[in-house]
Amino acid sequence: MYKPGIISTTSNILSSPIEYLTGVSAIRGDLLRKEINVFTFKDLLEYYPLRHIDKTKIDSISSLHSDADFTQVAGKLIDMQLIGEKRSRRLIAHLQDSSGIVELVWFQGIGWIEKILVLGHHYLVYGKPSFFMGKPQMAHPDIEHHHSQNATGKSYLEPIYPSTEKLKSKGLNGKVIGKLTQELLKKITEKDLPENLPLNVVEKYKLISRYDACRQIHFPASMQHFQSAVRRLKFEELFLAQLGIQLIKLNRQNTSKGFVFEKVGSVFNDFYNKYLPFELTNAQKNVLKEIRKDVGSGKQMNRLLQGDVGSGKTMVALLSMLLAVDNGFQCVLMAPTEILAQQHFQTISTLMKGLSVRVEILTGSSSTKQRKLVLKGCEEGDVSILIGTHAVIEEKVLFKKLGFAVVDEQHKFGVAQRAKLWKKSSLPPHILVMTATPIPRTLALTLYGDLDYSVIDELPPGRKPITTFHRNESARPKVMDFIKEQLSLGRQAYIIYPLIEESSKLDYENLMKGYEEVKSFFPEPKYWISMVHGKQTAEQKETNMQRFIKHDTHILIGTTVIEVGVNVPNASVMVIESAEKFGLSQLHQLRGRVGRGADKSYCILLTGPKVSKEARERMNIMVETNDGFKIAEKDLEIRGPGEMEGTRQSGTLLFKLANIVEDKSILEAARSSVAEILETDWELSSEKNIPLKLYVESQKVKTRWGKIA
Ligand code: ADP
Ligand code: MG
Numbered sequence: 001m002y003k004p005g006i007i008s009t010t011s012n013i014l015s016s017p018i019e020y021l022t023g024v025s026a027i028r029g030d031l032l033r034k035e036i037n038v039f040t041f042k043d044l045l046e047y048y049p050l051r052h053i054d055k056t057k058i059d060s061i062s063s064l065h066s067d068a069d070f071t072q073v074a075g076k077l078i079d080m081q082l083i084g085e086k087r088s089r090r091l092i093a094h095l096q097d098s099s100g101i102v103e104l105v106w107f108q109g110i111g112w113i114e115k116i117l118v119l120g121h122h123y124l125v126y127g128k129p130s131f132f133m134g135k136p137q138m139a140h141p142d143i144e145h146h147h148s149q150n151a152t153g154k155s156y157l158e159p160i161y162p163s164t165e166k167l168k169s170k171g172l173n174g175k176v177i178g179k180l181t182q183e184l185l186k187k188i189t190e191k192d193l194p195e196n197l198p199l200n201v202v203e204k205y206k207l208i209s210r211y212d213a214c215r216q217i218h219f220p221a222s223m224q225h226f227q228s229a230v231r232r233l234k235f236e237e238l239f240l241a242q243l244g245i246q247l248i249k250l251n252r253q254n255t256s257k258g259f260v261f262e263k264v265g266s267v268f269n270d271f272y273n274k275y276l277p278f279e280l281t282n283a284q285k286n287v288l289k290e291i292r293k294d295v296g297s298g299k300q301m302n303r304l305l306q307g308d309v310g311s312g313k314t315m316v317a318l319l320s321m322l323l324a325v326d327n328g329f330q331c332v333l334m335a336p337t338e339i340l341a342q343q344h345f346q347t348i349s350t351l352m353k354g355l356s357v358r359v360e361i362l363t364g365s366s367s368t369k370q371r372k373l374v375l376k377g378c379e380e381g382d383v384s385i386l387i388g389t390h391a392v393i394e395e396k397v398l399f400k401k402l403g404f405a406v407v408d409e410q411h412k413f414g415v416a417q418r419a420k421l422w423k424k425s426s427l428p429p430h431i432l433v434m435t436a437t438p439i440p441r442t443l444a445l446t447l448y449g450d451l452d453y454s455v456i457d458e459l460p461p462g463r464k465p466i467t468t469f470h471r472n473e474s475a476r477p478k479v480m481d482f483i484k485e486q487l488s489l490g491r492q493a494y495i496i497y498p499l500i501e502e503s504s505k506l507d508y509e510n511l512m513k514g515y516e517e518v519k520s521f522f523p524e525p526k527y528w529i530s531m532v533h534g535k536q537t538a539e540q541k542e543t544n545m546q547r548f549i550k551h552d553t554h555i556l557i558g559t560t561v562i563e564v565g566v567n568v569p570n571a572s573v574m575v576i577e578s579a580e581k582f583g584l585s586q587l588h589q590l591r592g593r594v595g596r597g598a599d600k601s602y603c604i605l606l607t608g609p610k611v612s613k614e615a616r617e618r619m620n621i622m623v624e625t626n627d628g629f630k631i632a633e634k635d636l637e638i639r640g641p642g643e644m645e646g647t648r649q650s651g652t653l654l655f656k657l658a659n660i661v662e663d664k665s666i667l668e669a670a671r672s673s674v675a676e677i678l679e680t681d682w683e684l685s686s687e688k689n690i691p692l693k694l695y696v697e698s699q700k701v702k703t704r705w706g707k708i709a
Helices: 024-035 041-045 108-114 165-170 174-187 199-204 210-217 224-253 264-274 281-296 313-326 337-351 367-379 415-422 441-447 473-487 507-522 539-550 584-591 613-625 628-639 663-681 689-701
Strands: 052-053 071-083 091-094 099-105 122-127 131-132 135-139 143-144 157-160 304-309 330-334 357-364 385-388 402-407 430-435 452-456 469-470 492-496 529-532 555-558 570-578 602-607
Touching: 024 165, 041 174, 071 099, 071 108, 091 108, 099 122, 108 555, 122 135, 122 507, 131 165, 131 304, 135 628, 143 174, 143 199, 157 174, 165 264, 165 555, 174 304, 174 613, 199 663, 224 663, 224 689, 281 313, 281 430, 281 452, 304 313, 313 337, 313 402, 313 430, 337 357, 337 385, 367 555, 430 570, 441 628, 441 663, 469 473, 473 492, 473 507, 473 570, 473 602, 507 529, 507 555, 570 584, 584 602, 584 613, 584 628, 613 628
Parallel strands: 099 135, 304 430, 304 452, 330 385, 330 402, 357 385, 402 430, 469 602, 492 555, 492 570, 529 555, 570 602
Antiparallel strands: 052 157, 071 091, 071 122, 091 099, 122 143, 131 135
């Protein structure tokens, strides 16, 4: 994936190794590389301060209070002593001004601090005050000699940089890093940092120049200057990222040929008129229209379909596949788990009964005989719809004329796996990627800006919202009684435990303990229980699931293996044990397993005795809303973009400065201004867009769609 970078690497001075800077010895250079990834001048320039201290603002010690933020005080060092042994060793000193005394404590980097402190001298101290027995204290404050010129009366904002214990032990604390940056800025001229945004954009959004921004973000003349610098650099980051994404999309649209599905034929029409079990929702109809337009355009479709759990994505996928079949093409539907593949196969082959469409399934557990039959059918073109797990992308699976591929529950598949699908055909098939983990728009713009994008934002009619409760574990007996009540009405229930990882013995024990407990509440032969978990073979899982689906069992106990897509409309209760251990999107997915029939459904979140504030917030959101998109927005807010599912490794959402949650409006501005530019000059050949062309060339933005997600 294309990675945004703020500053082009073409400039020589910026690519100099960090040791070329005065003050950086070989040892320090090594540490800077290892600890904070600073290899070059450019890296240091982009190592931004945490905050700035206003050197002119000195508070009196007596004015310190416990909820004060970082504060600067000045005074005389009146004593200092080393206390404790080994790990509890610490340096304690006292600083006095005319109003009082503050205690200063260091636990690490003591050697260095001890060396620079002299009793009786005056120091400027900067830190976050806390109170101990009514006395003010600062742990690990920044400290430096207080010269009279420190406080000349003119505003002087000193940057403080994040540092690490190892860096500090070599004297590279947050302030010293600032000194290095100052040194660096002396060497850099305007020529080294030319403007890289078109001037009309700079003017329209009232941005300061790139050169100014790079200086002012470190050593601002005022807080206002600092803010302008941050805004400019955030805009630049988001703008260049959008440029990359939108270019990839444009390129794909302009160059990638796709199969043309010209007609709506008899298979589609027969099914639609005779067998469609319900009226499509308007949202489903709209998405279908979008897809029809795409597959008729002669270009390859690469569409992401988002729809909340239960919004009916499968039917949209099926109808699209029938379009392909009508035009003589084969289709493949790929599901992330065996259970889900089985379920799709059953649903779809049942729906296709009256029609002459051959539907087959291929998974890891298909028998050799079955596999041979299916492979032959695919190669000869007899199989119209192949459903399966990633077994369908193995090299041995060949198609006569693959025209349409559906990937269900997109986040479980890697990019590489999907790419394999595309190779199975002379032209890449049209791709429909479906996800039930709604993604907020801002995130989608960044993460999937290169895909076509559809949303089903409406649930089929008649769904009753699921009522969600949050209860303490101690209420479990009552919850069991509630389940009993529901079972007596003919319903079924799920009880979910946190994921069993191979390594997590504890999770496994908890599940088993839970299973025994539930069994004691629900004794055989009146009640039957299925259990599904990750340590079972595919066959065991399948058997247990099938018993539940057929209503041979009343309760399904499981781990998150049942999370995705399982459809048992008769189930009306979802109990989630240790709910605090689940993320919001997972909770929402799990809850989506109920509320699929006409009956009123319930979700009960059980949490342990200790629930963090964040976990409590998650529970509250779940209780408050059933809307997957709202939940996704909240999730993004709480966790921040770096922690969103599927994005952790890719890093595509992580910018040096910008944060797609907080900087939504800058992202929108950047996105629309890139779109505007590309609309009239997608080759970036006009004079004013030359900086962008240079940037794109320097970054070698990949313009071949096949390389991306
Ligand atoms: P998801 O989007 O989560 O994959 P499904 O495709 O599994 O949802 O659909 C959920 C349930 O809703 C299925 O039982 C399906 O038959 C039903 N369904 C889908 N579309 C409609 C509709 N337009 N009207 C009524 N029921 C529908
Ligand atoms: Mg589904």
